[in-house]
Amino acid sequence: MKKFTLVAVGLLFNIIAFGQQLALDKDKLFDFYQNQRYAEAAEYLKQNYGENTDDLKALTQMGYCFLMAGNNVEAEKYYLKANLLQSKSLPILFNLASINNRRGNTDKAKQYYGAIVEIDSNNFIVYKLLANLYNSNKDSLKRVYLLKANKLMPTDGDVAVDLAEVHALYQDYGKAYEVLNVAIKADNENFVLQRTKLPIANYLKKYDEVIVAGEALLKIGPDAAVIKDVAKAYYFTKKYDKAVALFTQLEKMQMQNENTLYFTTLCYRYLKNFKMAAMYAKKTIDEGISPNIPNYYALLGLAYEENQQYSMANAAYKKGLFFDTNPTLYYRLAILYDTKLKQIKTAKSYYKLYLKSKPNVRIDEQEIKFAKARIEQMDLTK
Incomplete structure (x- = not known):
């Protein structure tokens, strides 16, 4: 929010400076910006600068106002004109990419972000945004961009989570664990990072770690994914009674599935409660069969x-x-x-x-x- 405010204020100062040259009503512009009436600000600037202006600052200011007003068509028009005047401006390219992404034209967005990479190959934000344009974690380019973004800023939580999920998809659990560990050390109260780490730690048989971290997360509030991971950790450490208590909690939340019911069956079997084991074995079978x-x-x-x-x-x-x-x-x-x-x-x-x-x-x-x-x-x- 602070970053946005600084950008808005900077643009406002530029507009006021131009206002002095073009006799714009500075108070009127200030009121538009202060009250976030960007559509009115855009139209006012358009009337004063003229539609066919070749002034770079005027074009970017009008583009920005239309963008903030949600008028992507008009915003793109002015940013395209600005791009012809200054083709290697990162803010202009970022905005053109953002506009095309909003409109669902991801191919064009990729082209603009690609142009930014050519200008600044160490730009963390552009790699993060490029990765977000690929929906499937199986896409090789998504992996490439996430790796580059993570290398540039390993403490960014969003990138760490996305990259860990990609690593896990390819069964690179050790890499996924390390990526999350680095980010968690930088932000140990990031619960998204901690939740993402639990199933990966289970795969790596770090059960005690899962139990400690998971129980701490459950004190904040019930979370089906966390309950499942902690329950499995209890199962693998042979604390079957605790595992059953958590698996039963999932049922109360109606979040059970074939896998959790199967583990519940095993827990009752090891606890020698064969009646309950039989009941949950039947539940597991029923859950595994599609009603269709x-x-x-x-x-x-x-x-x-x-x-x-x-x-x-x-x-x-x-x-x-x-x-x-x-x-x-x-x-x-x-x-x-x-x-x-x-x-x-x-x-x-x-x-x-x-x-x-x-x-x-x-x-x-x-x-x-x-x-x-x-x-x-x-x-x-x-």
């Missing part, structure tokens, strides 16, 4: 059925039922046995199972009516 799997098998079976591969359709529908008693699967089996396989007795049993599985009365109204009617017809033909 029966629908996928229904779709697969329908594709086989439409291709007249009836035995394969039958197998697909039944495989889906292995995961859940899905009404659609029962209905498809009933139709298959009724109309294609001509096994009326089996078809009737599946129609009944379909009705018992409580299909949606509103959505499946026609199917329900058909199933009931077909059962009645079958009863009449006995």
Whole structure:
């Protein structure tokens, strides 16, 4: 905020200096800036300087005002004119890159940042901003820019976190740990850095460190990611009761997953609480199975059925039922046995199972009516 204020004040002094030459109303400009009425300031400057001015300071001041007002189109217009007059001005290039980034034109933003690198190859900010233009941590250029930024300023927390995540993706856990350590030493109250370090420390088997740092973070407030990392550290140090307490806390927060339930199962097993171990083993299985799997098998079976591969359709529908008693699967089996396989007795049993599985009365109204009617017809033909 202080940096922004200094920039604004500096620009204001420049405008006032020009105002003396162009008879601008200095009080009016000061009021615009003080109250952050940048759109009005921009229009006022535009009226006085003129749209076709070739004055570099005038162009940059108008560009800045339009930029602050959120008018990226006008801001770019004036900064482009300024860039023609002074092509190697870092502030102009930074602003042009920022404008294009805001508008989603990342390729142009990269070009402007690239021009800055050519002028100043040791500019930390430009490497940090370039890295942010790459969304995927798998992108090799993102890694290159983060490495350069981190080398120039290893204490920057944002870059350290991003670079550590990239290192971790490539399983360079030692490098990730060291990058975070350096940044944490410079800012030991940066909780983002500390949270990022926990899973990496777990990978490196620094369990005691995870427990100490994690418990300190949990005193600040509950955090599902921290709870999971500390719980795992307790598990690996064979403090199963403490691990269970934390894994159970995740369940209360509805933040459990297949992995945390699996570790909970193991904890109960080592605690010789086999009843709870069995219960959590079932929870782990249920969590690992997507609720959409029966629908996928229904779709697969329908594709086989439409291709007249009836035995394969039958197998697909039944495989889906292995995961859940899905009404659609029962209905498809009933139709298959009724109309294609001509096994009326089996078809009737599946129609009944379909009705018992409580299909949606509103959505499946026609199917329900058909199933009931077909059962009645079958009863009449006995």
